[in-house]
Amino acid sequence: MGKGPKKPKAKEGGRRRKKKVSVLTQEGIDYVDWKDINLLRRFMSDRAKIRARQVTGNNQQQQKEIAQAIKNAREMALLPYNNRITTQRSASRSRDDSRIDGPVPQPTAPPPSMRAPGEGDDDEQEAMDMAGEGAPMEFSAEESPAPEASAPEADFEEAATPEAPEATEEEPVS
Numbered sequence: 001m002g003k004g005p006k007k008p009k010a011k012e013g014g015r016r017r018k019k020k021v022s023v024l025t026q027e028g029i030d031y032v033d034w035k036d037i038n039l040l041r042r043f044m045s046d047r048a049k050i051r052a053r054q055v056t057g058n059n060q061q062q063q064k065e066i067a068q069a070i071k072n073a074r075e076m077a078l079l080p081y082n083n084r085i086t087t088q089r090s091a092s093r094s095r096d097d098s099r100i101d102g103p104v105p106q107p108t109a110p111p112p113s114m115r116a117p118g119e120g121d122d123d124e125q126e127a128m129d130m131a132g133e134g135a136p137m138e139f140s141a142e143e144s145p146a147p148e149a150s151a152p153e154a155d156f157e158e159a160a161t162p163e164a165p166e167a168t169e170e171e172p173v174s
Helices: 023-027 037-041 059-076 120-129 151-160
Strands: none
Touching: 023 059, 037 120
C-alpha cells in the first residue's frame, strides 16, 4: 500500500483571506460593559443572535466577554432575546392566485348546531307535534310566547317617571 502525494485541501490551494480585525481592537476597548447597548448591538444579528467569532473578528477572550455582556443585558431587559421579523409573501409565491383577486366567500347556510345527539331533541319534537307535521310554528298576537308586562311592573314605570311640579304661584309679569 503505497501512499501517494497528498492532495492540497480546498482552503490550502485557494486564495487566503485576510483575517478580520475586531471592533474592540480597532477602537481600543479593554472592558466590555453590559450597559453599552450600542456596542453590543454591533455584535448581534438582525434576529438578535450573537454573531460568531469568524464574522466579528474577535479572539476567544473577547468573544466570551461580548457573549457574557449580551446575556447580562438581555437579563436586564436592555436587549431582546429574539427579534421577530415578519415578511409578507408576494402574490407570485401563493398557490391559489384566484382567491387573492376574488371576493371573500360568504356562507350559504347557517352553521350546524353544536349540541350532542339526543340533547334538546325533546323540545324540538314537542314544537313539531304542536304545529303539525313539519310545519313551522306560527303565533298570533294573542298567543305570542313573549312575556308581557305585568301590572306591578307598569306601576313601577309610572312611579319612576318624574312629573313636572305644578306651579302654585304665578309670577307677576312686568
